[in-house]
Amino acid sequence: MTRVFVYGTLKRGCSNHGQLVGQRYLGDARTAPGFTLYAVADYPGMVRSPDATHFVTGEVWEVDDACLKRLDAFEGVDVGLYAREPIALEAPFAGEPVDTYFYLRSTAGLTPIGPTWVE
Numbered sequence: 710m711t712r713v714f715v716y717g718t719l720k721r722g723c724s725n726h727g728q729l730v731g732q733r734y735l736g737d738a739r740t741a742p743g744f745t746l747y748a749v750a751d752y753p754g755m756v757r758s759p760d761a762t763h764f765v766t767g768e769v770w771e772v773d774d775a776c777l778k779r780l781d782a783f784e785g786v787d788v789g790l791y792a793r794e795p796i797a798l799e800a801p802f803a804g805e806p807v808d809t810y811f812y813l814r815s816t817a818g819l820t821p822i823g824p825t826w827v828e
Contacts, residue, residue, distance in 0.1 A: 767809075
């Protein structure tokens with residue numbers, strides 16, 4: 710089982726939440742400071758922003774290997790759209806191993822958005 714932090718359309722009540730059917734919701738979470746969300750299209754992309762003092766909110770899910778493979782494909786890991794990597798979260802998930810999907814393409818011309826993606 711792998712813990713995954715989701716911050717966009719995969720969250721409960723959002724358009725792509727069906728990708729997480731049958732998986733275990735562990736709770737709401739937020740990143741440590743140092744990350745920024747951008748409006749890529751009709752979905753967000755999170756990038757590391759070492760100088761940022763704000764955080765990104767989302768949810769932590771525990772997913773099985775089949776779901777993780779499905780999420781990697783959905784997020785375009787194989788085509789270089791996103792990379793799944795560890796992320797630092799604040800309590801109650803501080804210090805725990807959690808992965809997330811980081812946007813890999815240029816953010817030039819994209820609009821930074823608040824700490825929460827709203828659909």
